[in-house]
Amino acid sequence: xxxxxxxxxxxxxxxxxxxxxxxxxxxxxxxxxxxxxxxxxxxxxxxxxxxxxxxxxxxxxxxxxxxxxxxxxxxxxxxxxxxxxxxxxxxxxxxxxxxxxxxxxxxxxxxxxxxxxxxxxxxxxxxxxxxxxxxxxxxxxxxxxxxxxxxxxxxxxxxxxxxxxxxxxxxxxxxxxxxxxxxxxxxxxxxxxxxxxxxxxxxxxxxxxxxxxxxxxxxxxxxxxxxxxxxxxxxxxxxxxxxxxxxxxxxxxxxxxxxxxxxxxxxxxxxxxxxx
Amino acid sequence: xxxxxxxxxxxxxxxxxxxxxxxxxxxxxxxxxxxxxxxxxxxxxxxxxxxxxxxxxxxxxxxxxxxxxxxxxxxxxxxxxxxxxxxxxxxxxxxxxxxxxxxxxxxxxxxxxxxxxxxxxxxxxxxxxxxxxxxxxxxxxxxxxxxxxxxxxxxxxxxxxxxxxxxxxxxxxxxxxxxxxxxxxxxxxxxxxxxxxxxxxxxxxxxxxxxxxxxxxxxxxxxxxxxxxxxxxxxxxxxxxxxxxxxxxxxxxx
Numbered sequence: 001x002x003x004x005x006x007x008x009x010x011x012x013x014x015x016x017x018x019x020x021x022x023x024x025x026x027x028x029x030x031x032x033x034x035x036x037x038x039x040x041x042x043x044x045x046x047x048x049x050x051x052x053x054x055x056x057x058x059x060x061x062x063x064x065x066x067x068x069x070x071x072x073x074x075x076x077x078x079x080x081x082x083x084x085x086x087x088x089x090x091x092x093x094x095x096x097x098x099x100x101x102x103x104x105x106x107x108x109x110x111x112x113x114x115x116x117x118x119x120x121x122x123x124x125x126x127x128x129x130x131x132x133x134x135x136x137x138x139x140x141x142x143x144x145x146x147x148x149x150x151x152x153x154x155x156x157x158x159x160x161x162x163x164x165x166x167x168x169x170x171x172x173x174x175x176x177x178x179x180x181x182x183x184x185x186x187x188x189x190x191x192x193x194x195x196x197x198x199x200x201x202x203x204x205x206x207x208x209x210x211x212x213x214x215x216x217x218x219x220x221x222x223x224x225x226x227x228x229x230x231x232x233x234x235x236x237x238x239x240x241x242x243x244x245x246x247x248x249x250x251x252x253x254x255x256x257x258x259x260x261x262x263x264x265x266x267x268x269x270x271x272x273x274x275x276x
Numbered sequence: 277x278x279x280x281x282x283x284x285x286x287x288x289x290x291x292x293x294x295x296x297x298x299x300x301x302x303x304x305x306x307x308x309x310x311x312x313x314x315x316x317x318x319x320x321x322x323x324x325x326x327x328x329x330x331x332x333x334x335x336x337x338x339x340x341x342x343x344x345x346x347x348x349x350x351x352x353x354x355x356x357x358x359x360x361x362x363x364x365x366x367x368x369x370x371x372x373x374x375x376x377x378x379x380x381x382x383x384x385x386x387x388x389x390x391x392x393x394x395x396x397x398x399x400x401x402x403x404x405x406x407x408x409x410x411x412x413x414x415x416x417x418x419x420x421x422x423x424x425x426x427x428x429x430x431x432x433x434x435x436x437x438x439x440x441x442x443x444x445x446x447x448x449x450x451x452x453x454x455x456x457x458x459x460x461x462x463x464x465x466x467x468x469x470x471x472x473x474x475x476x477x478x479x480x481x482x483x484x485x486x487x488x489x490x491x492x493x494x495x496x497x498x499x500x501x502x503x504x505x506x507x508x509x510x511x512x513x514x515x516x517x518x519x520x521x522x523x524x525x526x527x528x529x530x
Contacts, residue, residue, distance in 0.1 A: 013485070014488070058484075243303045
């Protein structure tokens with residue numbers, strides 16, 4: 001539970017919660033009994049409680065116990081719940097204590113990247129790549145994050161280099177493969193992109209984004225040759241994830257295939273329903 | 277690409293809504309929403325239900341599930357019995373008049389009127405949504421246990437966000453009837469959240485402020501077996517009675 005702070009009028013306090021003889025607002029007995037009530041109420045939570053009486057009001061503040069030494073075990077759940085404002089100071093403290101802490105460097109780099117502080121992100125993530133060298137998977141992830149930051153900075157060269165390095169240390173890193181595929185699509189290298197998306201799908205067969213991207217790249221590469229495969233892939237996306245943006249895009253792409261089929265069936269360009 | 281795809285449990289729930297209503301459900305992220313999520317049931321002119329959510333984050337799965345649960349109830353009300361909660365002019369003007377008195381000499385009449393309208397509208401939205409919302413939270417807790425982790429985070433965050441409404445300063449800036457009813461509804465939310473999440477201290481501020489008994493009565497209304505075809509309306513009317521708001525609104529057919 002997060003910390004909480006609130007104030008209520010002494011006169012508004014539910015006196016039935018207090019022992020008889022201590023129910024008169026403003027008296028010392030009342031203040032003592034109210035303080036006892038809050039202490040008992042928050043006892044199971046640990047942390048620090050403050051109950052202050054001022055100008056007829058009860059000011060209550062409860063804070064959970066601070067982490068003595070921030071450990072990744074306690075920071076991880078905060079990151080998973082996207083409670084970044086709470087995770088960031090813990091990560092920064094950790095980095096001050098251990099300047100090359102691999103996970104602190106990685107997570108602070110990712111946060112900086114997500115928040116648009118891209119140069120800072122790039123520097124942190126370059127350090128994270130080095131610090132994570134003993135763990136191939138963690139290093140690959142750091143390379144991927146570095147690539148994303150570089151892409152956001154418009155530095156496609158560093159992005160591509162980082163993704164290729166990630167795949168080198170972890171051949172089955174589906175996110176790296178997928179991201180490299182997307183980068184290759186941007187560069188117009190569709191055949192190479194298709195190869196990377198196929199590898200991404202081999203590593204993570206249920207990855208719908210790779211499935212969609214592969215379909216898209218196949219259609220760019222050769223819509224005649226790859227029409228059927230692309231259509232099957234798009235159908236798989238729609239069936240697995242019927243709602244949301246991705247399925248909408250898949251439906252749009254399937255519609256474009258259908259339109260293309262229709263045009264191909266009518267070489268003179270006339271619509272079937274057209275009459276003169 | 278979507279930052280966070282909806283969880284499979286949410287897709288199942290959406291499918292259930294589609295099967296029950298016989299109409300499609302469209303889900304869309306809309307970053308300019310003023311609330312975390314909203315729903316627009318299908319109309320004769322627009323034959324699809326729409327659920328919109330604001331933030332492309334993990335919690336959005338819960339917000340969409342929550343709206344889907346509400347929608348599932350709405351689509352089971354026979355169309356000819358569907359009604360909307362609408363304002364009562366006399367109740368609205370009473371709130372406006374209270375706010376004008378409260379801010380006399382400090383705010384111009386036009387500003388005071390605007391503030392009064394906001395208080396009235398805000399309370400009616402809270403009345404219309406909180407009770408059925410409590411039902412939806414509990415239903416999801418029981419029927420879709422896969423969402424409990426997300427639900428715990430969402431409920432706690434909401435309770436923490438509501439706590440400042442207890443602060444004494446609020447009394448000086450708001451009509452007493454509005455504040456009292458709003459706090460009682462927040463209390464019901466906090467007591468149920470404390471129960472579902474298993475953290476009793478979440479409800480302590482409201483217990484201290486004397487809202488426990490009323491909050492538990494409101495929660496009981498959301499758990500009662502419905503006696504009509506429109507259970508949400510029963511909840512809203514039941515809450516309104518307990519909160520002294522029965523004469524603040526009327527139900528009208530769309």
